Amino acid sequence: MRASLIQIAVNPDESVNSRRERVSSLVRAEAGADLVVLPELWPTGAFAYELFAQEAESLDGPTCEAMAKVAADAAVWLHAGSVVEHTADGTLYNTALVFSPEGELAATYRKIHRFGFDKGEAVLMGAGEQPVTVAHPQSTLGVTTCYDLRFPELYRTLVDRGAETLIVSAGWPERRRAHWTLLAQARAVENQCFVLAVGTAGTHAGVPQAGHSIAVDPWGEVLAEAGADEEVLRVEFDPSRVAATREQFPALKDRMLGLEAPSARR
Numbered sequence: 001m002r003a004s005l006i007q008i009a010v011n012p013d014e015s016v017n018s019r020r021e022r023v024s025s026l027v028r029a030e031a032g033a034d035l036v037v038l039p040e041l042w043p044t045g046a047f048a049y050e051l052f053a054q055e056a057e058s059l060d061g062p063t064c065e066a067m068a069k070v071a072a073d074a075a076v077w078l079h080a081g082s083v084v085e086h087t088a089d090g091t092l093y094n095t096a097l098v099f100s101p102e103g104e105l106a107a108t109y110r111k112i113h114r115f116g117f118d119k120g121e122a123v124l125m126g127a128g129e130q131p132v133t134v135a136h137p138q139s140t141l142g143v144t145t146c147y148d149l150r151f152p153e154l155y156r157t158l159v160d161r162g163a164e165t166l167i168v169s170a171g172w173p174e175r176r177r178a179h180w181t182l183l184a185q186a187r188a189v190e191n192q193c194f195v196l197a198v199g200t201a202g203t204h205a206g207v208p209q210a211g212h213s214i215a216v217d218p219w220g221e222v223l224a225e226a227g228a229d230e231e232v233l234r235v236e237f238d239p240s241r242v243a244a245t246r247e248q249f250p251a252l253k254d255r256m257l258g259l260e261a262p263s264a265r266r
């Protein structure tokens with residue numbers, strides 16, 4: 001399976017429209033890949049809160065339309081990162097989009113864990129409720145977004161639903177880059193999955209981004225890692241290694257289920 005992780009630079013000196021055009025060209029250039037993955041909220045930047053309402057779109061809005069077109073042009077499975085989705089009742093969501101090589105919207109995922117504590121996304125957006133997997137023909141994908149990476153129970157749910165390749169589409173800050181790398185490897189090891197984690201580069205809303213998109217195998221080994229700047233990280237892997245790793249080292253079979261208290265939410 002050939003995957004291309006497009007680590008987009010999100011800087012305030014580029015308009016959303018021109019970034020959309022630039023990203024469309026970058027995706028088109030990945031024709032031949034089996035999967036292309038973009039970062040979280042790349043049209044606005046994950047921390048550009050003042051742009052969220054202004055750039056919010058419905059699922060037939062300009063980013064969705066452009067990404068459907070380029071997925072079909074390049075004939076690739078495209079995880080198009082996420083957009084600020086607005087719904088008919090006025091709620092905003094951080095919604096990830098997955099397109100088939102025919103340009104059909106195959107799945108959407110509304111980010112479950114919103115970042116910001118008492119500000120930013122946590123107050124501006126609604127919370128998703130549904131974990132999402134996608135039946136890519138070569139490997140079942142588990143779709144997650146940025147801050148989700150800190151919540152292992154979501155990944156266990158995805159594994160229980162058949163996920164073999166865990167996607168993390170992010171806008172992760174440089175300040176916590178060590179957590180990013182460590183958690184990507186942890187999610188791969190504990191779930192015996194491939195992890196494809198793609199972040200942004202650049203600085204927007206005064207928040208320098210970590211870059212360092214990373215692909216990790218089910219043994220926790222780093223297959224490829226980007227630098228800090230805009231970059232297309234290409235990686236090739238054998239999805240059957242998930243089953244092989246789980247057979248050789250069957251730790252997932254030793255899970256003790258039912259330990260979580262029903263009122264675990266604090």
Ligand SMILES: O=C(O)CCC(=O)C(=O)O
Pocket residue numbers: 046114115145146147148150171172173176179
């Ligand atoms: O968890 C973190 O450190 C970063 C999370 C984040 O930036 C986000 O979810 O947008």
